[in-house]
Structures are given as C-alpha cells and as structure tokens.
Amino acid sequence: MSGIFISHSGKDRAIAIEIAEWLREEGHRDFFLAFDPVDGIPPGKDWEHELYKRLRLCRAVVVLCSQDSMASEWCFAEITHAKALGKQILPLKIAPCDIKPVLTSSQVLEFFSRDETAWNSLRIGLKAAGLDSADAFDWDGSRPPYPGLMAFQEEDAAIYFGREPEIRRGLDALQRLSQFGDERVLAVIGASGSGKSSLVRAGLLPRLKKDPERWLVVPAFRPQTRPFQELAIVLAE
Secondary structure: OOOEEEEOOHHHHHHHHHHHHHHHHOOOOOEEOOOOOOOOOOOOOOHHHHHHHHHHHOOEEEEEEOHHHHHOHHHHHHHHHHHHOOOEEEEEEOOOOOOOHHHOOOOOEEOOOOOHHHHHHHHHHHHHOOOOOOOOOOOOOOOOOOOOOOOOOHHHHHHOOOOHHHHHHHHHHHHHHHHHOOOOOOOOOOOOOOOHHHHHHHHHHHHHHOOOOOOOOOOOOOOOOOHHHHHHHHHHO
C-alpha cells in the first residue's frame, strides 16, 4: 500500500523531491511520487490508470499548493478523487496562491520557508492521519507465523500479509462512514474459510486501535441469541 500520495504540479518537481527525501529520512518507505525512478510509474504503464490506482491504495494525499498546481486540471482531479474516497488531505502551501475551495475544509499548512517548524507540522499532520513512521506491529516470537485453520488474531498483525488491498478498502469504507455519516454498518462477507475473521482481527482492528482519538474499538464478540446484551457486555468492558 502507498501510504502517502504526493500530488503536485510538474513545475514543483524540485520541492516534491525535497519532500520525498525528507519522508525517506523520517523512515517512511510507503509513499508515491509519480516520477520517482524506483517507486513511481514504470515506463510503458497507463499513467492515468496508475495514478487512480495509487490514489485508491494510499491513506493520505499531500497536496503541494502553488499557482501551478491550483491551475492544474490533473491536480484538481487527484484531489477530488481522493476526497470522494474519503482520504486524508494535507495541503501544503509552498508558494503564494489562492487555495481552491475543494481544499479549504482541510487545515492548510504554510510551507513557504520549509524550516524546522514547518517540517514538524507536517510530521504531526501525518501522525494525525495514522502515518507515523515509527509505528510497527511487534510480533510475539512464541506465536506460530501460520496458525493453520485458526484465524489470525490482533497479536499476529506483524505477520499478516497478502490482504493489503482488502485492508485498504475496509479502512477507506470506515473512513467514509465516519466522515460522511451515511451508512452505519460495514459488513465483511465471504464464504466460510475465506479469511473474514483474520482480515478483521489481524488487518483492520490493530490499525484502528492506533488512532484512539477517532476510533473506539470494542472486543470482538458473537451476537448469540442476545445480540444487544452481548454488545452491552463488551461496551462495559
């Protein structure tokens, strides 16, 4: 998953590189910069399709705001697509410009000087979006890396791999529920043994717990014949 998508005008390439280098120094390895020779769009790829794919997979979009980017139709398309997906938007005002109304619902960070105060504000913004480079799941070495027919649990988050697209879709869906307040239930549906419990317990719940200011995660429970009473018990816990 590309945790951070850097949206910018081609004329702001130098600053985009500077931010990418800072992200690497901070320990972030999970970000997308379109022209990056290693992690960007490979030669011969459908670049438009790849951009939208990376937007779907990212967790937050850092928008470099300048006169050029605010006038760019492609930057506007990236921003509106990201907002429709419920992504976190972090606008960085890198030069004097009129910020587009589509960005004014997010706190705009003045990033002219790019001094230590500005970098620290970006660091705080990324952490608030759940993108702390120091975050990592610890693995208890006494637990088996593959539990066989048993479901993966929260303690197995560090070794739970292969479901990144499903985890991202689940987190995005929950973000939309929280942000837009439409549907109130997210159902994970699949055939018996397809990995639903593992996806929720080892994929979604550990990540939600890393953001306690936004999410209250109650212990998993079975509704049995008294679903509201079972829910009341875990809420009391």
